[in-house]
Amino acid sequence: MKKILYILYIFILAIIVAFRIYSIGHEKTYHTAHHFNHNELKISEAYARAASPNAKSGAIFFIIENGTDVEVLLSGVKTDVAKRAELHVHKENKNGVMSMMKIEGGLKIAPKSALIFKRGGQHIMLMGLKQSLENGTIIPIELVFQDKSAQLKITVDNDRPIEHSSHKMSH
Numbered sequence: 604m605k606k607i608l609y610i611l612y613i614f615i616l617a618i619i620v621a622f623r624i625y626s627i628g629h630e631k632t633y634h635t636a637h638h639f640n641h642n643e644l645k646i647s648e649a650y651a652r653a654a655s656p657n658a659k660s661g662a663i664f665f666i667i668e669n670g671t672d673v674e675v676l677l678s679g680v681k682t683d684v685a686k687r688a689e690l691h692v693h694k695e696n697k698n699g700v701m702s703m704m705k706i707e708g709g710l711k712i713a714p715k716s717a718l719i720f721k722r723g724g725q726h727i728m729l730m731g732l733k734q735s736l737e738n739g740t741i742i743p744i745e746l747v748f749q750d751k752s753a754q755l756k757i758t759v760d761n762d763r764p765i766e767h768s769s770h771k772m773s774h
């Protein structure tokens with residue numbers, strides 16, 4: 604009888620250990636897949652560009668990840684390098700012509716998710732540039748959220764190729 608209890612005890616212990624190992628493996632997969640810093644907003648792959656050295660407007664692109672558990676509203680952008688900075692999106696009208704328009708009311712970023720600002724998609728538009736956007740120039744911008752703001756320094760990279768749609772979040 605004692606022997607049976609002993610075997611049962613070992614058996615239960617083995618199940619607990621096996622489950623623990625499984626959980627650890629599972630957790631790891633989750634973290635790698637999401638690549639979030641917990642409770643943070645993260646900006647990556649940021650760059651600015653202009654169509655030509657004399658252009659009066661330019662644009663900024665990046666990926667913004669919301670690692671927090673709450674929805675975040677990106678309500679606007681401030682910068683000293685242009686008269687105006689707006690959140691823009693490219694949209695196709697009913698005649699099939701692509702044009703840009705201002706995103707009214709800001710952009711919501713769901714918890715544990717990301718928004719990609721890219722060429723031909725959402726971008727930050729710089730209108731009325733006060734300086735030319737030469738490669739390597741660093742532009743200070745401020746992203747404005749509901750209750751906080753983030754100061755960023757964005758490098759101009761006019762030679763950056765257009766992002767592929769298969770862009771992966773991990774880097």
Ligand SMILES: [Cu+2]
Pocket residue numbers: 662691692703704726727728
């Ligand atoms: Cu635009």
